Amino acid sequence: MDSERDYNKELIDSVTAKYAYSFDFDVMHPYMIRSFEPFFNKGSLLELGSFKGHLTRRFLPYFDDITCVEASDVAIEDAQNKLGDKVKFVKSLFEKATLPKPYDNIVLTHVLEHLDDPVLVLKRINDEWLAEGGRFFLVCPNANAPSRQIAVKMGLITHNAAVTTGEAEHGHRCTYTLDTLERDAVAAGLKVVHRSGIFFKALANFQWDRLLQTDIISAEYLEGCYKLGQQYPDLCSSIFLMCEKGK
Numbered sequence: 415m416d417s418e419r420d421y422n423k424e425l426i427d428s429v430t431a432k433y434a435y436s437f438d439f440d441v442m443h444p445y446m447i448r449s450f451e452p453f454f455n456k457g458s459l460l461e462l463g464s465f466k467g468h469l470t471r472r473f474l475p476y477f478d479d480i481t482c483v484e485a486s487d488v489a490i491e492d493a494q495n496k497l498g499d500k501v502k503f504v505k506s507l508f509e510k511a512t513l514p515k516p517y518d519n520i521v522l523t524h525v526l527e528h529l530d531d532p533v534l535v536l537k538r539i540n541d542e543w544l545a546e547g548g549r550f551f552l553v554c555p556n557a558n559a560p561s562r563q564i565a566v567k568m569g570l571i572t573h574n575a576a577v578t579t580g581e582a583e584h585g586h587r588c589t590y591t592l593d594t595l596e597r598d599a600v601a602a603g604l605k606v607v608h609r610s611g612i613f614f615k616a617l618a619n620f621q622w623d624r625l626l627q628t629d630i631i632s633a634e635y636l637e638g639c640y641k642l643g644q645q646y647p648d649l650c651s652s653i654f655l656m657c658e659k660g661k
Contacts, residue, residue, distance in 0.1 A: 437622035439468050442613060445640050446523060447472050449612050450551050453656050457518030460543060462508060463525035467493030470501060483511050508535045516545035523553040528585040536602030540660055550657040557589040558648050560616040592653050605660040611650025614642040
């Protein structure tokens with residue numbers, strides 16, 4: 415993260431420009447937890463980039479030792495209002511964060527694509543923050559999601575991995591595919607143990623938000639999209655790596 419960036423402004427823009435969608439909070443977050451749960455270690459959890467604590471609160475049934483690192487004090491205040499003293503918050507850039515111990519579980523979801531030097535941060539996770547035997551859960555938006563491929567065919571974006579103007583305004587620096595995400599994880603020294611996708615997605619987020627307000631989409635349909643995503647990870651909304659500490 416660039417120390418000259420205004421993370422509070424990026425946060426405010428995320429709200430006013432409708433960058434955060436109900437689809438993310440109500441559909442993707444539960445399925446992320448479901449994808450992570452089989453790999454959870456007992457012990458502590460470190461969440462890097464906790465935003466306003468929407469995903470953080472979903473970890474509370476699993477962990478009683480949760481620490482979050484977040485660069486925006488506005489986001490931290492909002493998260494603390496939601497979570498009280500159940501979570502410890504550290505206001506810091508990832509590059510400058512000083513943490514008291516290694517952690518049994520580390521989560522980084524929809525954050526890596528915002529970083530100016532992603533490999534540097536992944537290397538800190540591997541070398542400093544991930545405990546021996548710990549698990550690292552890494553999730554990013556997928557450049558090859560059908561919704562993005564359709565946008566290319568429509569002429570809305572130039573190629574699958576393009577960073578759109580709206581994404582750039584909200585701090586995106588790149589758009590990952592499974593192979594480029596694994597490339598950066600391996601470059602940082604991490605050992606990739608499991609690779610998958612989360613939720614087959616042919617529609618844009620704003621389209622999903624409209625559909626979720628109707629009776630067109632059933633719980634069974636959502637479940638089908640989740641299961642199909644496991645079969646076709648390269649066509650998912652998000653891509654997911656579970657890593658362990660490497661040399």
